[in-house]
Amino acid sequence: MERSSVQNRIVIIGGGPGGYEAAHVAAQLDAEVTVVDTDGIGGSAVLTDCVPSKTLIATSDLMTEMAGASELGVNFQDHQGDAATTVKVDLAKVDARVKQLAADQSRDIQARLERDGVRIVRGRGRVTGPHTVSVDGGEELEADAILVATGAAPRVLDTAQPDGERILTWEQVYDLQEVPSHLIVVGSGVTGAEFASAYLALGIEVTLVSSRDRVLPGEDADAALVLEDVLTRRGMNVLGTSRMASVTREGDEVTVTLTDGRTVTGSHCVLALGSVPNTHDLGLEEVGVELDEGGFVVVDKVSRTTVRSIYAAGDCTGILMLASVAAMQGRIAMWHFLGDAVRPIDLKKVSSNVFTSPEIATVGWSQKAVDDGEIVAESVTLPLGGNARAKMQGVRDGFVKLFCRPGTGVVVGGVIVGPRASELIHPVALAVEASLTVDQVAQGFTVYPSMSGSVAEAARRLHRV
Known part of the structure; x- marks a missing residue:
């Protein structure tokens, strides 16, 4: 497809997922893009939140698996051949790996932005007009559109002040x-x-x-x-x-x-x-951008604020505090402003995961919504304890739950609890996105034995003649 020769100036405040993904899209559409960033490309998602926490959790997951190793016939011995009774973690080494991976990921993202021709300006950006951003009160950047993607910070209370040590x-x-x-x-x-x-x-x-x-x-x-x-x-x-x-x-x-x-x-x-939005003293209200009572930026479904030339994405909007949602909001903002094909964000099709052990993954309509009468749906729940692969791996806790519309059988939601539920939810998310029926999900081949076989089995049990 031939690209437009028109150059549009985009200034993005914040280098997290909402910001850097928007920058990639804008650069792909031949815009002139500047990212103003304070803390490091990748934002809190990469440097202090998602990437570090899930790296830590990767180590904890290994410890959980090792705790159940004896059931699978695996025993540990010390150098004298005696049975080893404890497994210890070197937390200092774990934390060093966490921080190194976060820094490496940040560098990788920055390198890709630079390859795309995106200009990165270090400093704190402040909106000074519908088409202008100042950096630390100095350099003034002109923009045809501005994207605010400043994220959020941990909430603290006067009665519970962190000291960074204990x-x-x-x-x-x-x-x-x-x-x-x-x-x-x-x-x-x-x-x-x-x-x-x-x-x-x-x-x-x-x-x-x-x-x-x-x-x-x-x-x-x-x-x-x-x-x-x-x-x-x-x-x-x-x-x-x-x-x-x-x-x-x-x-x-x-x-x-x-x-x-x-x-x-x-x-x-x-x-x-919880979290509070990083929207204080950004000049937003002065130029007409509406904030809600919690300080979050009010946006519509294409990420536009109450000022036509200013968009916002990510945690600073309070829409749904997920890196994937922030990234999609940023992309949608650029597609919308630059005239590319765009579809408004649909939160009912967002898949999310809680990285506990076991993991909890969800997508679409929830059990609460069904119970409250917001949607009429049928459901089935299959315990993972009956799954052949789960038995082989010593997995007893967890289940697969699917929701579908009565009559049509269209899949409208699902919940998976178990190891790597974040991976298992994807076929359910695809079914929700594409409005597949339970019969279509059931008729797709799954590997035997596999955890994903329980997704197909749940769909089969929702079949209606």
């Missing part, structure tokens, strides 16, 4: 100077559950403080119950319906005080209290 946000855990003897995780959402699960698998005592009656209150209830059962069975102390009032430190001890007066004492505490 009271930590999730961005600070990779600089631990010693292995925690007892880690307290405050917050049982996705971030809190992931870190609690990971450190438990690394052999660390973990207490999870949850203000709700179960972990992962925003996820499928059946999936959350499976996870909580597994975590408690492995030794985690889960404090449900326990709201944190304050976190204090005295010497080498950290104390979490609950609103009912109880206290929990440990060596370290990770705060997983």
Whole structure:
């Protein structure tokens, strides 16, 4: 396809997934692209959040597999031939690998941007008009369109201030100077559950403080119950319906005080209290960009703000805080402004994953939506314990759940709980995206034996004559 010779000036504030993916699309469409970045290309997703946390979790997953090795006939011996009784993790080496991989990924992304002809400007960008961005109050950049992709930061409270040593946000855990003897995780959402699960698998005592009656209150209830059962069975102390009032430190001890007066004492505490958007003092409201009461940028389904020439993508919009969603919002913004084919974002087709052990992957309509009458759907749930491959691998916990429309059998959602659920959800996501029927999913060949065979089997059980 012949490209347009028209040059459009695009300025992107923020080098995370929303920013760098938008830059690639704009460069592909022959725009003149500048990315203004403060903390490093890749943003928090690459440098302090997704890439580091999932690298840490990769090590914890290996520890989980090793814990079940004896059941599969694998035993460990020391150099004298005696049975080895413990497996230990070198946390300093793990953290060094985490930070190195994050830095390498950031460099790789920057190199590709530069190959695409994208200009990268180091500094803090501020919107000074519908078509202008200043960098640290100095260089003024002219733009036909501006994309704000500044992300979000960990939420902290006055009564729970991180010190970077023993009271930590999730961005600070990779600089631990010693292995925690007892880690307290405050917050049982996705971030809190992931870190609690990971450190438990690394052999660390973990207490999870949850203000709700179960972990992962925003996820499928059946999936959350499976996870909580597994975590408690492995030794985690889960404090449900326990709201944190304050976190204090005295010497080498950290104390979490609950609103009912109880206290929990440990060596370290990770705060997983949600995120706040990085939109303060960006000049957005001054030029007419609407922010909601939480400070998030208000956008439509093509990432456009209330100012026609200004778009926004990623966590700063609060739409759905996933790197994949940020990237798609950024691409959609550029496709829309530069006149390429574009389809508005559909959050009901977004697949997501909680990287606990076991993992929890979801896509499409949820059980809660069905229960609340938002959509009429039939469902079936198959425990993974009946899957031949799962039996071979010693997997007992988990399930596959599919939702379909009655009558037509069109797949509208699914939940998978188990090892590598993030990989297994893809065929379900494709079915939701393409509006495939359960019969079409069932008639596709799967490998025998395989975990994915349970997806096809669930679809077969939803067949209607």
